[in-house]
Amino acid sequence: MSERLERPLVLVGCGKMGGAMLEGWLSSGIAGGGVVIVDPTGAKAFDGRSGVSVVADGKDLPGDLNPEFVVLAVKPQQMDGLLPDYSRFAGPDCVFLSIAAGKTIDYFESHLGREAVVIRAMPNTPAAIGQGITVACPNAHASSAQSAIAEALLRAVGEAVSVDDESLIDAVTALSGGGPAYTFLLMEVMAKAGVAAGLPDDLAARLALVTVAGAGQLALASDEPPATLRENVTSPGGTTLEALKVLMRDGDGLPDLMVEAIAAATRRSRELGAKE
Numbered sequence: 001m002s003e004r005l006e007r008p009l010v011l012v013g014c015g016k017m018g019g020a021m022l023e024g025w026l027s028s029g030i031a032g033g034g035v036v037i038v039d040p041t042g043a044k045a046f047d048g049r050s051g052v053s054v055v056a057d058g059k060d061l062p063g064d065l066n067p068e069f070v071v072l073a074v075k076p077q078q079m080d081g082l083l084p085d086y087s088r089f090a091g092p093d094c095v096f097l098s099i100a101a102g103k104t105i106d107y108f109e110s111h112l113g114r115e116a117v118v119i120r121a122m123p124n125t126p127a128a129i130g131q132g133i134t135v136a137c138p139n140a141h142a143s144s145a146q147s148a149i150a151e152a153l154l155r156a157v158g159e160a161v162s163v164d165d166e167s168l169i170d171a172v173t174a175l176s177g178g179g180p181a182y183t184f185l186l187m188e189v190m191a192k193a194g195v196a197a198g199l200p201d202d203l204a205a206r207l208a209l210v211t212v213a214g215a216g217q218l219a220l221a222s223d224e225p226p227a228t229l230r231e232n233v234t235s236p237g238g239t240t241l242e243a244l245k246v247l248m249r250d251g252d253g254l255p256d257l258m259v260e261a262i263a264a265a266t267r268r269s270r271e272l273g274a275k276e
C-alpha cells in the first residue's frame with residue numbers, strides 16, 4: 001500500500017487544529033481519495049478547493065461513502081453526540097484518527113465498536129506551517145500499513161512520533177499540544193516587560209517575537225542542547241545572569257512554575273478522558 005490515501009478522508013471538525021492539519025494534507029497531496037469535511041461553520045476557507053467537499057453534519061454524508069480515514073477534530077465535549085453518525089464506518093478498513101484531548105482509545109472503542117481501528121494522536125498548531133509535532137498511539141487493530149499512512153498524514157504537517165503506551169498522551173497533550181500557548185505567552189510577557197523597562201510598544205513586541213522565534217530556530221539547527229545555548233548567552237558577571245537568577249529561582253521560578261503548569265494540564269487531560 002502506498003503512503004497516500006486512495007479512499008476519502010473525512011475530517012470531522014475543521015476548526016483551528018483540524019483546519020491547520022488539512023492545509024498540510026492538501027498541499028502535500030497525501031489525501032489522494034479526496035477530503036470530505038464535516039463542520040457546521042468552520043470549513044469556509046476550504047469550500048471549493050480541489051478534491052474537497054463540505055457537509056454541515058455527519059447525517060448529511062453520502063450513504064455509499066467508504067472512507068479510509070475519519071479524523072475526529074472536534075472538542076472533546078462534542079464527541080459523544082456525534083460518534084453515532086460515524087459508527088457505520090467502523091471496521092478493519094477505516095481508521096479513526098482522534099486528536100481530541102483526553103479521549104482514550106477505550107472511549108472510542110466503546111462508542112464505535114470493539115473492532116474499530118483507532119489511533120489517538122496529539123498534534124499542535126505549528127502544523128499550520130508544517131512545523132508541528134504529533135505523538136500517536138494506535139490500538140491493536142491498526143495494521144502496520146494503516147499506521148504507516150497515519151504517520152505519513154502526521155508527517156505532512158511536521159514531525160511524528162509513535163508510542164505504544166497510551167498513558168503518555170496526557171503528558172504529551174500538556175507539553176507539546178498546549179506548548180505553543182506557553183511560548184506565545186512568553187512572547188507576550190517579554191514584550192510587556194520590555195515596555196515596563198522603557199521600550200516603545202512596537203519595538204518591544206517585535207524584539208520579543210523575533211527573539212523567541214530565532215532562539216527556537218537556533219535550538220533546532222544546533223547540535224548543542226538548549227542548556228548549552230542558554231549558557232552561551234550568559235556572560236559571567238553580565239546582564240543575562242541577573243535575569244536568570246530571577247527566572248530560575250528556587251520555589252517560584254520558571255522551572256517550578258512549568259512543572260506545576262504541565263502537571264495541571266496533564267491532570268485536565270485525564271479528567272477529560274474520565275468523563276465518559
Ligand SMILES: NC(=O)C1=CN([C@@H]2O[C@H](COP(=O)(O)OP(=O)(O)OC[C@H]3O[C@@H](n4cnc5c(N)ncnc54)[C@H](OP(=O)(O)O)[C@@H]3O)[C@@H](O)[C@H]2O)C=CC1
Pocket residue numbers: 012013014015016017018038039040041042056057058073074075076078082099100101122123124125177178
Ligand atoms: N487548538 C489546539 O491547539 C489543539 C487542539 N487539539 C484538539 O483538537 C480538537 C479541536 O480543537 P480546536 O480545533 O481548537 O477547536 P475548534 O473549536 O477550533 O474546532 C472544532 C470545530 O468543530 C466544529 N464542530 C462542532 N460540532 C461539530 C459536529 N457535530 N460535527 C462536525 N464539526 C463540528 C466546530 O464548529 P463550531 O465552532 O460552529 O462549533 C469547530 O469548527 C479538540 O479536541 C482539541 O483537544 C489538539 C491539539 C492542539
Ligand SMILES: O=C(O)[C@@H]1CCC=N1
Pocket residue numbers: 101173177178
Ligand atoms: O487546550 C486544549 O485542551 C487543547 C489540547 C492541546 C491544545 N489545545
